[in-house]
Amino acid sequence: MVSDVRLDGDYFRAVRVNTGAVTGHVFNTWGTGVWTKQAPSVAAGRVYAFPGPTTIRVECQKHAEVVTSDGYTNDAWAYLPDYKAWMTNIYIQGPAWLDGVPTCP
Secondary structure: OOOOOOOOOOOOOOOOOOOOOOOOEEEEEOOOOEEEEOOOOOOOOEEEEEOOOOEEEEOEEEEEEEEEEOOEEEEEEEEEOOOOEEEEHHHEOOOOOOOOOOEOO
16 A cells, blocks of 8 residues: 655655465455445445455454345355454455354354
8 A cells, every 4th residue: 555654854765564464264256346334234324335355464354244245145254353344355365254254253
């Protein structure tokens, strides 16, 4: 992600922050303009839209609202801790219920 960084009034350069390797349950999304949500529901507030395929980290998943989109139907939602948001598993590459990812409380 690219963000403005203001260190003082006349600094104009690129800064790269290395946060280390992504660890945990790592997956890739598919699709464009896919929104994450404040809760595991289509009606929940929008948090962030992925512009295209993105590498994400999933903390846990749960069965919640059924979603039908792009020819798929699924009730599984994943919590993305780096975005503090939920995403339907439809747009996460892999099986409908993600292998090895725990169930959210």
